[in-house]
Amino acid sequence: MRALILAACAVTVAACVVQGAEAPGFTRDVRPILQRQCQGCHQPSSKSGNLDLTTFEGLMKGGSRGPALPLIVKYLKGEAQPRMPLGGAALPNDQIEAIAAWIAAGGKNDSVATPADTISAEHPPTYAQPPVISALAFSPDGATLAVSGYREILLHKADGRGLVTRLVGLSERLNSIVFSADGKLLVTAGGTPARFGELQVWDTATAKLVRSVMLTNDTLFGGAISPDGKVLSAGGADNTVRLVETATGKELQKIGNHENWVLSTVFGVDGKRVVSVSKDRAAKLTDAASGGFLENVNLLRGELTSVVRHPNKDIVVMGGDERVPYIYMMDRPKVMKTADDSTLVRKLPRQEGLITSLAWSPDGKRIAVAGIAPQVNIYDADTGQAVASCKGHTAGIYALAFTPDSARLATGGFDGHVRICNATTGEVVQDFIPVPVAQVTK
Amino acid sequence: MKPLHLLLCIAIPAAAAEPVTFLRDVAPILNKVGCTSGPCHGAAKGKNGFKLSLRGYDPEFNYQALLYDLAGRRFNRADPSQSLMLAKPAQQVPHGGGLRIEPGSGYYQTIFNWIAQGVPYGDPTKDGIAKIEMQPASVELAKPDESQQIKVLAHFLDGATRDVTKEAVIASNIPDVAEVSNDAVVKGLRMGEATMLVRYEGKFGTVPVTVLNPKPGFAWKALPQNNYIDQLIDSKLKRLKIQPTAAADDATFLRRVTEDLTGQAPTPAEVRAFVASPNRPALIDNLLARKTYVDHFTLKWGDLLQNSRKFLGDKATWEFREWLRDSVASNKHYDLFVRELLTARGSTNDNPAANYFRATRDAKPTMEKTTQLFLGVRMVCTQCHDHPFERWTQNQYYEMTSFFSTVGIRPGFESGEEILFDKRDDFDVHHPKDDRVMKPKFLVGSGTALPDDANRRQAFAEWITSKENPFFAKSMANRLWSYFLGKGIIDPVDDIRASNPPTNEPLLDALTKDFKDHDYDLKHLIRTIVSSRVYQAGIQTNEWSATDNINFSHAIPRRLNAEQLMDALTQATGVRPDFPEVPADTRAEEFPDPHVGKDGFLDLFGRPQRETPAEGERKTDLSLPQALNLVNGKSISDSIGGPNGRIAKAMIAGATDKGLIEELYLATLSRVPSPGELDKGITYLRGGDTRAARAQDLLWALLNSKAFLYNR
Structure with a gap:
């Protein structure tokens, strides 16, 4: 009988519904209940009772009270305390009975493989609307502009006059793109929201994915490569900073010094230290070799979203909800007095909207500031004087990248357009949609 | 917010649906399903990296958070159905807040369409709400267990109307009288009145609900009506089939009104005289003319205006008290009193x-104090966000604050002296969100802008004391009522808001009108209240009024406040406790501030420290430490046994048993003992030991009786 049902499932879902009327199944009867009623707490990122109910395997493995079968029924009925769902209404009897019946029938996993992924290098994503641009990077040779798309990186000619290659991967969102100093590797930090985080390492010469490192249960943010190219860093929604060996994908450090999502990371000049900024308002300096906390770079003010470093000095600029970019030296005196802010080099003017992205020009002279106000402001890094504003955007901007010669600045954001402006005058010299947008008809 | 008309040039299959905007369609869903609630993303720090404004009071903030946070992570333009904004509440990916929106439901489809249409914000001048309307406007249920569906309509600024019953939040202010279900069905549970508070996208409304009761056998027995108060109370009680209690006897009335008007208990001689020749109106006039009346109301004003040497220093505390005494003694009309302050x-x-300005000093707390004191309106929530249960906005907080930002305080020439002046510059009030300068603007009324060179405080004083002001006279009438009836018609008295409706609106309106018609004459209103039969009613209930505690069908016993109690003890025992800070014959009711006798009996019995202008800072509950103090406390036993006390004097004077017991009853309970009480008392006095010790026991027992501790 079971074999029959499984066979039916494999053929058509409709058949399954008709035939399976009396035999309880995991996919049809149990998983939807777990998904709706239990997964809020029993999920990989919180794992209440050390139990993960998002997968069949997690259910089998059980939690700190032992195997979940058949214990789960007792909890649902209130025979074991506390009754589940914790703090919520008891499940309707028929739902509890459905789970109990499935367990009584053997508690087997009847799930079929999820439908094959329809997106691949051969079948790249199609777009009905231009996607939000969350990351941009120029290759060190100045030939290529990498733009984030949905599940892909689009490599454009640096002048914006043509799409060259599409690097299609698994992550729906790419929150940062960086090239290695030699231009041979391209690294993204991203993932699929509320599902997984991923670091991708691409070989730019062959356009092949060299490595995919899956970390955390939500996307990664603010990836960086150490100056020698050997270590990757990224922040996570699990409040950690991860350091990964580029060559192997091995996780070197999982650093839990922050108290909220970590949104941006950057290495120091010698690669021995990492600065990470977080929604917890802190910019934390960490020893890359040991993962040990060194000190806070800043005084805590608003939530921070972005940090970038001067091209060859241990000076960083950071910004976020407070709308004010702060330029700090990375080293603070070990014995700090309360409100000691002597390492603050400069504050840049308050922006019109929350700051989302920062960029420091490769020649060290300019700092570009972007936020949810539709305008990028460019400042002289040495004096803090406003140099130019890049206008023409219609909504928030999330990504900035200077060309290697520091002459131009690429911007991208909510409206899905890439704009390239002159970094001295602010004039927009190129404006394009980086993805092919299909005319979709029903 | 700049309108976002990007993306829409591209044909989208689902866009054939009705146009959907954030303001009109999506924001109400987020509020309804709980995204913006306090324990969830509405928390001050948000939840799991996602913060929304509490209960959606700031739709623009929520829109920006949804769209722009973390590079628009909550939307998937390539595949709207995969958007986090749908997958999370539909629990298609793990969501700590659980299942909030059924996949495929109407709400799900609305959000889907909104994403597919390019997440438009909407036009606040069209998609904003003009008002909400409830149908029916009021509900009367003939008996408990009956139900009535309420319908909530939103009228948009572009003239459109929509049934938003499902999205509106409806709650009952007294859920054990009438409850309301999620789908807005009101059900009566017991006889009484409740108000349904309706909230939808920052608009508020109320639906009064009356649950009647067939009450077979009820027959209204009309009682004498002394004035309009009795008429308006009776008219409501009659409808609710509650039989009021008749006026209390003369001795009870004498003690009640003397305590309420003068803070003192009547003396044994006064009791005997009044019971022999009871003229209530004459008594009221007599009490209103006493010095103790001035003391009693000076004490109340001292509390509310935070007269304390903590803020003012020694000298100014006494001087402010003198100013208050003069104001009460001359019956300074209330508008003038407030204007002078x-x-x-x-x-x-x-x-x-x-x-007045020295306890709070800064513009913000001064504004909060002023609105709470003289309007009964609490603005404190709106410092950080729009009021969750009222129409007051954060903007109004800063507009109102700027009336007080010109007040400057600098040191004077003498020790403890300060000089109040009007600043000529540097008084701008900035909005915390965007730093813009907020111009002074009245909370209600007067649409005309204040001239730049106007004296802001002067303008404010004129506005607040104007007879057009909808709160000024009303809040004071309500406050005075609470002093005599134990509870405001709106209660707490300094928290007037739509969601805290009056229990008898016609009565409050009539008191307010009377107060205005007599040009804010406080004594007139007090006299009117204490002359009513409702005020004079006994505390006894009957079978029809046993459960009523809000309609003033009977009097409610109120514990004497700390100073009243101390003065009553002094009179009963004949021994005045010693306070080094004040002359020996000073009554507690005359103390200038809570510095006198600090941490002693008075503080134990709930004397306020005058840290706030709130009426509720004074406590009149009865706690265990208080009870223990009354039973075992040194001040009580010292007073009872004092060598110059009442009992010692009576012993020396050779009082008869009967005379002694009568005197003890008169001195404590302000009445003569019943024959039974007299017999028992005499038996006890003659029971052995020393007579004085037995008399002290009797006095002690009387002081620990509710009839002594409470004004009833």
Whole structure:
């Protein structure tokens, strides 16, 4: 009988519904209940009772009270305390009975493989609307502009006059793109929201994915490569900073010094230290070799979203909800007095909207500031004087990248357009949609 | 917010649906399903990296958070159905807040369409709401267990109307009288009145609900009506089939009204005289003319205006008290009194009214104090966000604050003196969100802008004391009522808001009108209240009024406040406790501030420290430490046994048993003992030991009786 049902499932879902009327199944009867009623707490990122109910395997493995079968029924009925769902209404009897019946029938996993992924290098994503641009990077040779798309990186000619290659991967969102100093590797930090985080390492010469490192249960943010190219860093929604060996994908450090999502990371000049900024308002300096906390770079003010470093000095600029970019030296005196802010080099003017992205020009002279106000402001890094504003955007901007010669600045954001402006005058010299947008008809 | 008309040039299959905007369609869903609630993303720090404004009071903030946070992570333009904004609440990916929106439901489809249409914000001048309307406007249920569906309509600024019953939040203010279900069905549970508070996208409304009861056998027995108060109370009680209690006997009335008007208990001689020749109106006039009346109301004003040497120093505390005494003694009309306080300037030595600004000092707390005190409106929530249960906005908080930002305080020439002045510059109030300068603007009324060169405090004082002001007279009438009936018609008295409706609106309106018609004459209103039969009613209930505690069908016993109690003890025992800070014959009711006798009996019995202008800072509950103090406390036993006390004097004077017991009853309970009480008392006095010790026991027992501790 079971074999029959499984066979039916494999053929058509409709058949399954008709035939399976009396035999309880995991996919049809149990998983939807777990998904709706239990997964809020029993999920990989919180794992209440050390139990993960998002997968069949997690259910089998059980939690700190032992195997979940058949214990789960007792909890649902209130025979074991506390009754589940914790703090919520008891499940309707028929739902509890459905789970109990499935367990009584053997508690087997009847799930079929999820439908094959329809997106691949051969079948790249199609777009009905231009996607939000969350990351941009120029290759060190100045030939290529990498733009984030949905599940892909689009490599454009640096002048914006043509799409060259599409690097299609698994992550729906790419929150940062960086090239290695030699231009041979391209690294993204991203993932699929509320599902997984991923670091991708691409070989730019062959356009092949060299490595995919899956970390955390939500996307990664603010990836960086150490100056020698050997270590990757990224922040996570699990409040950690991860350091990964580029060559192997091995996780070197999982650093839990922050108290909220970590949104941006950057290495120091010698690669021995990492600065990470977080929604917890802190910019934390960490020893890359040991993962040990060194000190806070800043005084805590608003939530921070972005940090970038001067091209060859241990000076960083950071910004976020407070709308004010702060330029700090990375080293603070070990014995700090309360409100000691002597390492603050400069504050840049308050922006019109929350700051989302920062960029420091490769020649060290300019700092570009972007936020949810539709305008990028460019400042002289040495004096803090406003140099130019890049206008023409219609909504928030999330990504900035200077060309290697520091002459131009690429911007991208909510409206899905890439704009390239002159970094001295602010004039927009190129404006394009980086993805092919299909005319979709029903 | 700049309108976002990107993306829409591209044909989208689902876009054939009705146009959907954030303001009109999506924001109400987020509020309804709980995204913006306090324990969830509406928390001050948000939840799991996602913060929304509490209960959606700031739709623009929520829109920006949804769209722009973390590079628009909550939307998937390539595949709208995969958007986090749908997958999370539909629990298609793990969501700590659980399942909030059924996949495929109407709400799900609305959000889907909104994403597919390019997440438009909407036009606040069209998609904003003009008002909400409830149908029916009021509900009367003939008996408990009956139900009535309420319908909520939103009228948009572009003239469109929509049934938003499902999205509106409806709650009952007294859920054990009438409850309301999620789908807005009101059900009566017991006889009484409740108000349904309706909230939808920052608009508020109320639906009064009356649950009647067939009450077979009820027959209205009309009682004498002394004035309009009795008529308006009776008319409601009759409808609710509650039989009021008749006026209390003369001795009870004498003690009640003397305590309420003068803070003192009547003396044994006064009791005997009044019971022999009871003229209630004459008594009221007599009490209103006493010095103790001035003391009693000076004490109340001292509390509310935070007269304390903590804020003012020694000298100014006494001077402010004198100013208050003069104001009460001359029956200064309330509008003038408030105007003098609010516009006071110059030296605090020369003009003690200027002390008004010294307890709070800064513009924000001064504004909060002023609105709470004189309007009964609490603005404190709106410092950080729009009021969750009222129409007051954060903008109004800063507009109102700017009336007080010109007040400057600088040191005077003498020790403890300060000078109040009007600043000429550097008084701008900035909005915390975007730093813009907020111009002074009244909370209600007067649409005309204030001239730039106007004296802001002067203008404010004129506005607040104007007869057009909908809160000024009403809040004071309500406050005075609460002093005599134990509870405001709106209660707490300094928290007037739509969601805290009056229990008898016609009565409050009539009191307010009377107060205005007599040009804010406080004594007139007090006299009117205490002359009513409702005030004079007994505390007994009957079978029809047993469960009523809000409609003033009977009097409610109120514990004497700390100072009243101490003075009553003094009179009963004949021994005045010693306070080194004040002359020996000073009554507790005359103390200038809570510095006198600090941490002693008075504080134990709930004397306020005058840290706030809130009426509720004074406590009149009865706690265990208080009870223990009354039973075992040293001040009580010292007073009872004092060598110059009442009992010692009676012993020396050779009082008869009967005379002694009568005197003890009169001195404590302000009445003569019943024959039974007299017999028992005499038996006890003659029971052995020393007679004095037995008399002390009797006095002690009387002081621990509710009839002594409470005004009833």
